Amino acid sequence: MSDKLNKQKEELMKEVLRKKRTTYFENVDAVSYLNNKKTINEANSVLEELNSILSKQQKDLELMSAENSSEIDMNKLQKDIEKDFGVVIEPKNFTLNNVSKEKFIEIQNELKEFIIGQDEAVNNIIKAFRRPYVMNDRDNKSRNSIIVRGKVGLGKHTLVTKVASLLYKNNIILSDEVYTIDMSLYTSSSQEQLFLQDLYVAIKGKGVVICFENFEQGFAPFLRMINDLVVSGKMMLNKRYVINKGQLVEAQTGLVSDVVSSLSAEGKYLVFISNNKLSKIIDAFGTSFMDNIGDVVELDEIQDDILKEIVNIKLDELILKCKTNLKLNINKDEDLLNYIINTYNKDNGLDSIDEMILDLYKELSELKLKDFINDNIVANILIENNSVLLNVDNNKFSLTKSQKNDLDEINKELDEIIGLSEVKKYIKSLQSHILVQKMRKQQGLKSSDVSKHMIFKGNPGTGKTTIARLISRYMKAIGALSQGQLVEVTRSDLVGKYVGHTAPLTMQVIKSALGGVLFIDEAYSLYRGKDDSFGLEAIDTLVKAMEDYRDDLIVILAGYSHEMATFLESNSGLKSRFNNIIEFTDYTGNELYEIAISIAKSKGYTIDENAKDALVNFFIQKQETDAKSSGNGRLSRNVVEDAILKQAERVIKDNSAQIDILKLEDFDLN
Numbered sequence: 195m196s197d198k199l200n201k202q203k204e205e206l207m208k209e210v211l212r213k214k215r216t217t218y219f220e221n222v223d224a225v226s227y228l229n230n231k232k233t234i235n236e237a238n239s240v241l242e243e244l245n246s247i248l249s250k251q252q253k254d255l256e257l258m259s260a261e262n263s264s265e266i267d268m269n270k271l272q273k274d275i276e277k278d279f280g281v282v283i284e285p286k287n288f289t290l291n292n293v294s295k296e297k298f299i300e301i302q303n304e305l306k307e308f309i310i311g312q313d314e315a316v317n318n319i320i321k322a323f324r325r326p327y328v329m330n331d332r333d334n335k336s337r338n339s340i341i342v343r344g345k346v347g348l349g350k351h352t353l354v355t356k357v358a359s360l361l362y363k364n365n366i367i368l369s370d371e372v373y374t375i376d377m378s379l380y381t382s383s384s385q386e387q388l389f390l391q392d393l394y395v396a397i398k399g400k401g402v403v404i405c406f407e408n409f410e411q412g413f414a415p416f417l418r419m420i421n422d423l424v425v426s427g428k429m430m431l432n433k434r435y436v437i438n439k440g441q442l443v444e445a446q447t448g449l450v451s452d453v454v455s456s457l458s459a460e461g462k463y464l465v466f467i468s469n470n471k472l473s474k475i476i477d478a479f480g481t482s483f484m485d486n487i488g489d490v491v492e493l494d495e496i497q498d499d500i501l502k503e504i505v506n507i508k509l510d511e512l513i514l515k516c517k518t519n520l521k522l523n524i525n526k527d528e529d530l531l532n533y534i535i536n537t538y539n540k541d542n543g544l545d546s547i548d549e550m551i552l553d554l555y556k557e558l559s560e561l562k563l564k565d566f567i568n569d570n571i572v573a574n575i576l577i578e579n580n581s582v583l584l585n586v587d588n589n590k591f592s593l594t595k596s597q598k599n600d601l602d603e604i605n606k607e608l609d610e611i612i613g614l615s616e617v618k619k620y621i622k623s624l625q626s627h628i629l630v631q632k633m634r635k636q637q638g639l640k641s642s643d644v645s646k647h648m649i650f651k652g653n654p655g656t657g658k659t660t661i662a663r664l665i666s667r668y669m670k671a672i673g674a675l676s677q678g679q680l681v682e683v684t685r686s687d688l689v690g691k692y693v694g695h696t697a698p699l700t701m702q703v704i705k706s707a708l709g710g711v712l713f714i715d716e717a718y719s720l721y722r723g724k725d726d727s728f729g730l731e732a733i734d735t736l737v738k739a740m741e742d743y744r745d746d747l748i749v750i751l752a753g754y755s756h757e758m759a760t761f762l763e764s765n766s767g768l769k770s771r772f773n774n775i776i777e778f779t780d781y782t783g784n785e786l787y788e789i790a791i792s793i794a795k796s797k798g799y800t801i802d803e804n805a806k807d808a809l810v811n812f813f814i815q816k817q818e819t820d821a822k823s824s825g826n827g828r829l830s831r832n833v834v835e836d837a838i839l840k841q842a843e844r845v846i847k848d849n850s851a852q853i854d855i856l857k858l859e860d861f862d863l864n
Contacts, residue, residue: 293366298324301360308356309349310507311500315342315493319357322489323463335427336459337402339486341475343468344493347543350467351405353493358403371401377412378742379701381735384694387444389416390431390457394442397457404459407467410478411742421483423459430456496543498535504544505534508551515555520562521569529577537580539673557593558584566591600671601625608664612792613785614657617776621665624774628674645773646674647740649762650752652778655826658752659713661778666711669748676746677709685719688732696728700735709746717751718761730764737767754822780821783814789830794856799838805858809833812863837861 302320309316319342326337342350355372362370373396380389396404409417422429434445435454445453466487468475476484496504509526516522539546554575561567567586574585575593582593608618624646646669650658663680670678683703690696704712714720720729740749751758751772762769781789787810794801801809812833816824825832837860844860845851 293324293327295324297364297366298327301357301364304360305353305356309353310504311496312349312353312493315344315353315491318489318491319353322491323357323361325488334458334460335486336423336462336464338488339424339464339466340489340491341466341468341472341487342491342493343470343472343475345495345543346469347545348493348496349544350493353491354403354405354465354467358401367402369400369402371399372403372405373399373401374405374407376408377406377416378408378739379698380416381411381413381701381738382697382731383413383415384697384731385413386416386433387442387694388698389413390435391442394457397459397462402461403463403465405465405467408742409466410468410470410474411738412478417478420464421479423457424464424479424486425482427460428456428458501535502531505531505547508547509534512551512555516558520558520567522558522562522567523570523572525572525574527575527577530575530582533577533580533582542676554582554593561591601668604664604667604671611657611660612788613781614661614778617657617661617778620774620776621661621668625668625672628669629672645744645771646748647772647774648748648750649758649772649775650750650778651755651758651775652752653754653780653822653826655824655828656778656780657827658778659715662711662713662750662752665748665750669711675709675711675748679707679710680713681707681710682713682715684715685729685732688714688720688736689728696731697735700732701739704736704739704743704747707747708743711748711750713750713752715752718753718757721761721764733764733768737771740771780817781813781826783810783812783817786810786813786817786826786830789827790834793831793834794838797834797838799834799841799854799856801834802855802857805856805861808858808863809861812861833861 298320302316305316305320306313319340322338322340342354344350351374355370358367358372359370361367375392375396379385406420409420419429431454435442436445436452437443437454442454466475472484472490509531513524513526516524534547534550538550542549558567561584566589567573567584571586576583576585576590578590583590584593605622608621611618628646648665650662652658659682662682666675666678666680669675681703687703688696688700690699720733722729724730736749740747751761753761755777762772787806790809791801813829816829817826834856837856840862841853841856841860844857845853
């Protein structure tokens with residue numbers, strides 16, 4: 195057996211022993227470990243198992259020469275060790291195989307069958323991954339540093355993950371795992387340990403591909419660390435770290451050995467995924483970073499003929515899925531293909547086409563669950579009046595809910611809300627502006643973005659949360675938001691309990707609201723003076739995220755008028771980002787009476803007309819005295835609920851009384 199193989203065997207043996215030995219012997223080398231009487235029996239057992247595995251590999255290994263030793267066979271040996279010992283051997287100094295050009299061409303052709311219409315990008319990504327195998331340059335740097343860029347929805351992540359999968363399938367790399375480091379999650383110095391731990395896991399993992407995304411939003415010092423990885427292959431740590439149970443943690447004492455002082459990118463592909471131009475990437479990292487980028491892969495915008503081919507393929511997949519899972523045979527219609535091409539959200543690219551196809555499948559599944567369609571029936575999907583229909587034996591079922599229907603429904607709800615005339619007027623004007631800008635964009639005209647973030651000022655009970663919920667649905671219906679959910683939070687949901695906790699907690703909440711509305715009630719409580727470092731950190735994180743995610747996030751801050759005015763002065767970035775300040779005025783006595791009627795009706799009651807004047811006067815008096823503490827709409831609810839309880843007592847005593855009428859005597863108006 196070659197010297198090289200013997201050396202690899204020895205290294206594997208030492209690594210198994212290191213993995214097996216106790217914490218007490220963490221810093222003892224393999225020889226000392228074997229000579230230690232307390233653990234000699236365990237060591238012998240380990241060696242016996244290891245030799246058993248090695249003997250199974252002996253025949254194959256002896257066929258290998260020192261010059262042509264194969265990483266693939268060593269990989270097999272490592273997998274056996276992992277299976278039998280439960281020990282994972284992380285690759286150390288990677289070995290580049292002599293992989294033929296023909297093998298990469300094979301992978302390239304297979305990749306083109308999967309990634310449609312991006313032949314140039316496929317050629318370039320294969321070249322980028324093949325580069326280290328040609329150069330075989332062992333300079334302790336990464337295998338290659340690659341930029342993959344293009345507009346949203348073109349399939350950048352898919353391209354990278356598919357390459358890794360094919361390289362693994364062909365035994366060229368050890369694993370098809372692709373690690374993703376989202377730099378927008380690390381926005382302050384307090385998250386340094388979290389960032390380094392995530393990076394350490396990626397660097398030490400078996401996968402050889404590490405993707406960095408949203409780095410334009412990352413914390414500048416962390417970007418400099420990544421820059422060092424690209425430029426020199428190594429980033430120095432500015433604190434003392436140790437490995438504790440597989441985790442990279444800061445050393446709490448100087449009396450430690452095996453301190454981790456740096457992280458190395460050796461053996462890894464560093465892939466930077468971006469929607470932005472190269473100039474923006476240079477702004478984030480600098481020119482030295484670009485000088486050390488091996489390859490730039492650009493994904494092209496999808497041409498009409500390619501788009502048609504992609505949609506055709508996706509519809510064929512839908513038809514096959516329906517036949518296999520739903521026992522439904524669908525005839526594809528050319529109108530459906532054109533409908534998808536003409537109506538998908540171009541800003542979200544192929545992702546929005548996938549969403550449309552998935553929505554169709556969900557609606558078809560729903561019809562199947564409701565037994566509207568039988569097994570093995572043949573049906574057609576038609577387009578009528580800009581809606582998608584399933585035609586089964588001349589029975590037509592809608593598969594889409596048109597935008598117009600959604601807006602009509604939301605507008606109806608808005609109109610039914612009592613009062614708030616100015617608020618309603620503003621929302622409808624905002625809707626008109628966004629729809630017009632969207633139309634201009636589709637026609638190739640210049641469009642002007644308008645800030646959608648809002649301040650809701652007013653006393654409690656004036657309908658701020660109700661309007662926020664409607665706005666989230668509104669924006670989803672007109673395509674200004676991708677999801678339309680409302681995430682309602684207060685200070686306690688954003689501000690952490692210890693140093694370093696606030697920024698990640700705030701980012702976690704923001705991430706949950708992406709695609710919808712983040713509604714922060716009593717937002718002024720985030721700022722409790724210049725010494726409130728936790729609150730200020732939450733505000734800083736929020737301001738940055740509003741800019742980073744301005745295309746798919748609306749932030750609404752709500753609170754008392756006076757307090758909100760003070761709050762906006764706490765951060766200069768806040769005031770400039772909230773141009774839409776909406777005043778929620780207190781309800782009048784008549785409006786509160788109408789609200790009371792609505793609440794009673796929702797509970798199955800009617801308020802006697804004879805109680806009107808007394809109720810209106812009561813509400814007027816309460817609002818004039820102290821609208822801030824009266825509760826506005828909540829006052830109406832409380833009055834009605836109290837009346838229902840009193841009415842129950844009256845009805846029990848009077849069998850002839852109407853049980854669905856609330857009379858004046860049922861209301862406590864003192």
